[in-house]
Amino acid sequence: MHLAKVSEDTIFRSCDHDYKVTCDTCRLNRICIPLALNAKDLEQLEKIVQHTKPMQKNELLYRENTPFQSIYAVRSGAIKAFRTTNDGREQVTGFYFPGEILGMDGISEDRHASSARALETAAICAIPFNALEKLSSTMPNLQRHLFQLMSREITEDQLLITLLSKNSADERVATLLLSISRRNARRHLSATHFRLPMSRVDIGNYLGLTVETISRVFSRMQKAGTLRVDNKEIEIMDYEALHHGANLSN
Amino acid sequence: MHLAKVSEDTIFRSCDHDYKVTCDTCRLNRICIPLALNAKDLEQLEKIVQHTKPMQKNELLYRENTPFQSIYAVRSGAIKAFRTTNDGREQVTGFYFPGEILGMDGISEDRHASSARALETAAICAIPFNALEKLSSTMPNLQRHLFQLMSREITEDQLLITLLSKNSADERVATLLLSISRRNARRHLSATHFRLPMSRVDIGNYLGLTVETISRVFSRMQKAGTLRVDNKEIEIMDYEALHHGANLSN
DNA sequence: CCAGAACCATGATACAGATCAAGAGACTGC
DNA sequence: GCAGTCTCTTGATCTGTATCATGGTTCTGG
Numbered sequence A, B: 001m002h003l004a005k006v007s008e009d010t011i012f013r014s015c016d017h018d019y020k021v022t023c024d025t026c027r028l029n030r031i032c033i034p035l036a037l038n039a040k041d042l043e044q045l046e047k048i049v050q051h052t053k054p055m056q057k058n059e060l061l062y063r064e065n066t067p068f069q070s071i072y073a074v075r076s077g078a079i080k081a082f083r084t085t086n087d088g089r090e091q092v093t094g095f096y097f098p099g100e101i102l103g104m105d106g107i108s109e110d111r112h113a114s115s116a117r118a119l120e121t122a123a124i125c126a127i128p129f130n131a132l133e134k135l136s137s138t139m140p141n142l143q144r145h146l147f148q149l150m151s152r153e154i155t156e157d158q159l160l161i162t163l164l165s166k167n168s169a170d171e172r173v174a175t176l177l178l179s180i181s182r183r184n185a186r187r188h189l190s191a192t193h194f195r196l197p198m199s200r201v202d203i204g205n206y207l208g209l210t211v212e213t214i215s216r217v218f219s220r221m222q223k224a225g226t227l228r229v230d231n232k233e234i235e236i237m238d239y240e241a242l243h244h245g246a247n248l249s250n
Numbered sequence C: 001c002c003a004g005a006a007c008c009a010t011g012a013t014a015c016a017g018a019t020c021a022a023g024a025g026a027c028t029g030c
Numbered sequence D: 001g002c003a004g005t006c007t008c009t010t011g012a013t014c015t016g017t018a019t020c021a022t023g024g025t026t027c028t029g030g
Helices: A002-015 A039-048 A129-138 A140-166 A169-186 A200-207 A211-223 A239-245 B002-015 B039-048 B129-138 B140-166 B169-186 B200-207 B211-223 B239-245
Strands: A060-062 A070-076 A079-084 A090-096 A115-118 A122-128 A193-195 A227-230 A233-236 B060-062 B070-076 B079-084 B090-096 B115-118 B122-128 B193-195 B227-230 B233-236
Touching: A039 A129, A039 A140, A070 A129, A079 A200, A090 A200, A090 B140, A122 A129, A129 A140, A129 B129, A129 B140, A140 A169, A140 B090, A140 B129, A140 B140, A169 A193, A169 A200, A169 A211, A169 A233, A169 A239, A200 A211, A211 A227, B039 B129, B039 B140, B070 B129, B079 B200, B090 B200, B122 B129, B129 B140, B140 B169, B169 B193, B169 B200, B169 B211, B169 B233, B169 B239, B200 B211, B211 B227
Parallel strands: none
Antiparallel strands: A060 A115, A070 A122, A079 A090, A079 A115, A193 A233, A227 A233, B060 B115, B070 B122, B079 B090, B079 B115, B193 B233, B227 B233
16 A cells, blocks of 8 residues: 555656756746745745646646635646636636746635646646745745736736737737747747647637637738748748737737 | 915815725725725724825826836726727726726736726725735735735636627627626615716727627617616616526626 | 717628538547 | 547638718717
């Protein structure tokens, strides 16, 4: 029994190739929560962060209406957040990449307001919110950073609201691609050549469009020489054109 | 000179019929920030809240990209928040009624991410955020409440995203009316009979629709016996029908 | 109380994107 | 390595809402 447990643990950890990472040594620590902290405070944070959560593609990280315990940082892979409308359809509310934080919508009601699913194999850090809250009472920088993170989530949602309310299909797609490009650049990855982790369905859902429309927009942009599209591989050929297409408002 | 100042002050205050209100005696204190605090903590909060800000219709409370200082609580009247797209159009991102807090989108970048304008004569409390932050370090309840307020703003934005992305014109209008109805009820006002403080243009803008469409929806709903509409006066005649119309999703 | 300006309602028409349909490509598990 | 399934593309058609146009109503300031 004891042996079994050990071996299970070993298997679990062997999936997570960098399970020994700490916030201290994590290569995302300049864009994730640690950016607000000095070495001493980081040690404290370290104590509450749970680094062990390797996820398979399509696995759920948390589910709408379940008790809220933690917020989550993406270490690798990509996550989509979505809520289910009461006629059973999905609304994708965001995509989360390494270094980004999700789950903060659960704080207000003490249960998750959305669900989150891995779009590909992913490593996640769970940060128990009660402990984080206590910690932030003693660390003004951390408290400030949390307020800022939540505020940023609000402004990003407002941008999406504006996008959905005012922009054409081409502008919406262009804006998403530019957002992914910018976030890649932040992680020192290529800003012009990347692989989309999400399906056309998810993109359409997020942008308030149908799959067919997403396909057509990609085809049109490829024809126009703005993009090269090969299934999920995207190459931005004409950054300016893309930006211009996304630029008619916002 | 000194005299002039005094008299100006007097005029200023005379506009604000309940300027002597404190959080302690404010009739909104069960739905506003004070709800999280005991009498002793409330005294501390009292010291930083600025109660003096009577606004005329159309006056700006704060403007996009100006330095962020305070968040604001509505004491009376109604406020709309909006951002300006870079082709100069407006996107209304929210309406705020008495007891509600706005301005939290300014925290992340230390400048306001949106503007706010009075839809009618309004009284506002300004709460300097630096002071509030300090205070919340020593009051776990307050800190928790602020996190919850911000989290609620996120979930409400997500609801709007879903509405814009998935729902018909009728459903959007119905959802807005039900939201106003619910918020009125919270303040012990009529849930079925109220006056809209905003124009059709603002409603359309908020819901991603044109003025004409808003007009037509109101007319249709009146014809169907769901509403009585007399300019800005709304009477909900068939709550169920309205809810059903808003109910096809979310 | 009146004139000008907002604001609102309603009809006719246009169009972006949805829906329906069908086939091609890519991935999955045995 | 192949069958079945999911994902993506492209075409034809339909539709809800935008747009354009006009007149009525309400509000505002002098």
